[in-house]
Amino acid sequence: MPTENAPREVPTENAPGEVPAENAPREVPTENAPREVPAENAPGEMPAENAPGEMPAENAPGEMPTENAPGQIQYRRCARNVIISGGAVIMFGLWGLLKSVFYYSLNRIDLVNLLAPELSESLRGQGAQVYRIVNTILFFMFLLIVNLGLPIRIYIGRSAAADARGVKKKSVIYIVLSALIGILLVAGFIRSFDAVPISDIPEEVIRGMSPSDVINLTSAASCFVLTWYAIRLRIMRRELDKEGRRPYVA
């Protein structure tokens, strides 16, 4: 092999540590011996322009396309809260629907007898099937009336999500409706203690609170949370839009 291409001797200060025999590298055929290393990269030296800590300018990280200014992070957090609480408003509405169905089914309520007892006898005379059909129709009407709030809740939840994502410019109606529903739920809870003397209310609240009350209060809380964050979102959006820095929200 030409001497100028012979493997270079590795200086002793850079010699690898002793390698156990069973881990020794395989012998490399002489015709494939390591190529000569250019002089400017001699062992032990790191070229000055690549000394640790330096990075050539063309390899330095460029401007990050992320939206991580403090206002943008808070906006995203707020938008997420609006989306999640909007979802909670819908879920509580669906729970109300489910509760009505369970109440009717498990109590085997005869709606015809309850709402129009004078018709009950005449309808029974026309046959069990007719009676069942009328009962079913009354059941769906009952569901519709008792759950009038559900379409409103669905509107609130969907509007919240669309508003948070900036998909469509949404009016403040959904925010007002959300606050109203929350107020009505709390008012309904307070109303249930009408007949209780004021001094007994704290004890009565603890003793008399049912799971349904807990869910209603939680539902009210989700409405208030949505209202709060939706208002904050609008304020932040106005400020960020002035600077052209409104971040993406998925």
Added chain:
Amino acid sequence: MQEDFHYYATYCAAYIAGFSHEESLAICYSAQFVDNCSETLLEKIRAPRDAATTQLQLELMDARTDLLARHAITRIWSSFHFLPRDLFAPVKGGKMYCSKYRLICGPNGDLLKETVELARGKSLQAVGIAMHVLADTWAHMYFAGTPSLVINNIDAHFFEMREADGVPVRRKIRFHRNIAAGDDLETGAMIGTPAQMDENSVFNLGHGRAGHLPDYSFARYVYMPAWNGYQEVFKDNPSDYYHAFCQMVYALRFLRGELKEFRTETYDFERVQPYEEEIRTILNRRQPNACADWKAFGEKLSGETIGAFDIEAYQKEYKEAGEEEKPRTAPGMFFDAARAQKSMVTDRIFSSGNLLAGLSIRIGDIGSLKDLRGKKK
């Protein structure tokens, strides 16, 4: 990363660092073999199962869901594919959350330095394993090698950064589960593992939720991981892969004995500079597999032919070798190096007070049975 980088690009890096064609082939074969050395393969060739460096999808599906199985999963994936960046990262939260947060993978950590130094003076197979681990610290940044919903999950806030008329635009990426359909690079419909709300589900391991995107060298994307406080992270794969390549060249020169020490945050840009344009062109080309490009580049570098990766290349040699000769075969040396790497990483994780990889005992430190009681470093 996938075969294009682990096999062909590693070959190129090794050759540029000064290894011969044969040595470079041995290194790149081992680097790629880390993605293939599963327990199934080891059982087939009657090799020690604790040398496994990966787990197949079917093995993960069959894995138990108890604590010991999670330890086994974490050991493999954290040791070879998601090397933790900082085992002592400052973080607030409960112990479990902090432990998982500290397993997040990233480049230039202390464990990377130990990984490269562990391979010094060892076989070419050990060098290959170290290069695989090094390369994956760049590709798999921000994910952890342990099943964790909070660390590894991604949600609808996932955008690819593209350019339209020179202006950077965000294009939403939608993940689906139709493996037959594959990744559609034009429409942004990518495969990802299904959302699982169980914190320790195996679907939440590594970058499964983000599909193959971290392994595409051309991909630039932005997303919002749950652990980052509503801040976005930007992953610039072309830049990261180039840094990985240059760091590999530097590490390989160290492992050859040319350099005295290996330092993190150091890259051999000068040695790679003559090939920079070509490498960046390959990295930026929008294709799911860049094997052909890297192969052509490698063959141009060395003037030799680079054979395709053959998983069965050394299996016969290993199976037919006697018990005393097995450790000296290429697979034997690979298995030894793999076990050393796994032991080192597991020990460091355990020593940091993190129990996600299970217990670790330093055999050399044991003098008597008393030493086994409550010994912790």
